[in-house]
Amino acid sequence: MAVNMEGGPTHFYEEIEPFCRWRRTEDIDIVELHLPPGMKKEHLKIQINNNGILTITGACPVDQTKSIKFMKETKVAKNCRRNEIRAKFSKGVLYVTMPKTMVSAPTVAFQGNTSETLNRKADDDMGNGVKCGSEVQSKCGSLRQRLWRKTIVEGVAAVVVVAAAVVGAVKAYQFFMASPV
Incomplete structure (x- = not known):
């Protein structure tokens, strides 16, 4: 795009x-923008609108007649704590770091004798859970569930x-037994 500056050079x-690279976890999203040399933080602008669209823009001069610019837009997660974006x-x-509120995962129900063993083992693994604070304990619990x-x-x-391997072996056996020698 060319702009003529009132009688000056174009x-x-x-x-x-x-x-752009994203790193997403349950509790935080981080977007990394690798910007060209010469770009400084004074050249950057970050905004979030009421619809949850994060807009990152930047522009910097390359020389007397040329500048570079970019715009990146992305929708932030619904559970993003917008006032804590850094x-x-x-x-x-x-x-750009976007912390999220923790949403507790649904509980997985086990049935049969195995469940008693699994739940008891999980409870034993969480033996120190009582000593943890409530926030840490909820994180330990969700980790256990995951x-x-x-x-x-x-x-x-x-x-x-294993089932596919067995079926494949049976089919191969049938094929070789059925083929004429």
Whole structure:
């Protein structure tokens, strides 16, 4: 885009798309924008609107007739604590940290004798839970639930893989037995 500055030289703006990387966890989202050399924090602007759209813009001069600029928009998580969003600019990388409120995960119910063993083991692992503060205890509890869910999913996946292997072996056996020698 070219802009003529009232009788002066034509000024060009080059739109860039900076490299962007997201890191998401249950309690925080971090967006990293890798910005070009020459970009300073004075050149950056970060806003969030009422609809939860985070807008990051920046522009800086390259020389007398050329500038670079960018705009990055993203929707923040619904459980983001908007008043606690922070930004840090270091060595050409803008880090925007968006903390989230913790949403407790649903409880997984086990059935049969195995559940008593699993629940007892989980309770034993949480033996120090009473000593923890309520916030730490809730984090320990949600971690325990995630680990058990992961264990169940991995177990089901293993059963599916074994079943597929058995079916494949049976089909291969049938194929070789049916083929003429």
